[in-house]
Amino acid sequence: MRKKLFAGNWKMNLTPLEGRTLIAALRAQLDRDSAALAADREVLVAPPFVTIPAVSQALAGSSILLGAQNVHFESKGAFTGEVSAPMLKCFGVTHVIIGHSERRHIFKEDDDLIAKRLAGAIAHQMTPILCVGETLEQRQQGETMRVVLAQLQAGLAAAPTERSAHLVVAYEPVWAIGTGHTATPQQAQEVHAAIRVALRDHFGKEQGDRVRILYGGSVTPDNIDSLIAQPDIDGALVGGASLKAESFARIVRAGMA
Numbered sequence: 001m002r003k004k005l006f007a008g009n010w011k012m013n014l015t016p017l018e019g020r021t022l023i024a025a026l027r028a029q030l031d032r033d034s035a036a037l038a039a040d041r042e043v044l045v046a047p048p049f050v051t052i053p054a055v056s057q058a059l060a061g062s063s064i065l066l067g068a069q070n071v072h073f074e075s076k077g078a079f080t081g082e083v084s085a086p087m088l089k090c091f092g093v094t095h096v097i098i099g100h101s102e103r104r105h106i107f108k109e110d111d112d113l114i115a116k117r118l119a120g121a122i123a124h125q126m127t128p129i130l131c132v133g134e135t136l137e138q139r140q141q142g143e144t145m146r147v148v149l150a151q152l153q154a155g156l157a158a159a160p161t162e163r164s165a166h167l168v169v170a171y172e173p174v175w176a177i178g179t180g181h182t183a184t185p186q187q188a189q190e191v192h193a194a195i196r197v198a199l200r201d202h203f204g205k206e207q208g209d210r211v212r213i214l215y216g217g218s219v220t221p222d223n224i225d226s227l228i229a230q231p232d233i234d235g236a237l238v239g240g241a242s243l244k245a246e247s248f249a250r251i252v253r254a255g256m257a
């Protein structure tokens with residue numbers, strides 16, 4: 001069984017104080033059910049770098065995991081504006097989002113750079129959450145599978161089989177991010193199934209079946225249940241709805257009685 005993963009990507013939101021407040025509210029919603037939740041799911045938050053130390057403290061004694069939104073591939077050196085895996089690990093960061101569409105499109109990170117970051121994260125025993133997804137124009141031109149699988153392959157090329165058991169993939173169609181136009185469960189499942197096939201080809205069936213594939217793009221408490229019911233949707237990468245304790249807690253409980 002693949003444990004579901006519900007990850008909140010806070011993007012460039014929440015100061016350390018605000019982050020601490022959100023974690024307190026989230027724990028008030030989730031801590032009492034932590035044993036039931038832990039049976040089949042994991043919860044993760046990915047704050048901005050400067051908010052990570054405060055959130056790390058606020059998470060003491062919690063099973064909520066801590067992630068970062070990017071990472072450099074070297075441990076240290078002359079890389080102005082970057083943060084390394086050993087620095088993040090000082091605060092208990094275990095997961096890192098890599099190749100988010102905002103990094104690809106706004107900051108022009110290409111497949112080569114993303115592959116290096118992925119390899120760096122794996123080398124430091126961090127769990128990469130590799131993001132892939134097509135633009136609206138690419139979807140309209142029938143390019144979805146080609147684009148998504150090319151991004152995936154470029155990332156997987158940097159993921160040696162024997163050290164990538166914990167890799168997570170997130171399918172985030174660019175046209176669904178922050179727009180309120182979520183993919184239908186069928187649209188998402190179709191792409192997730194193709195990603196699953198590629199993962200089995202790369203890792204072999206057993207390990208390929210262990211990789212979680214998250215859906216991201218306008219996930220809300222109202223649409224998560226039908227998404228999570230799909231066979232290859234193993235969780236969600238949530239932006240806007242992860243910034244409020246109530247909506248994120250509801251998403252985390254997706255599919256539970």
Ligand code: 13P
Nearest residue numbers: 009177178217218239240
């Ligand atoms: P929204 O949930 O705000 O659409 O953002 C999705 C996303 O980009 C998560 O990484």
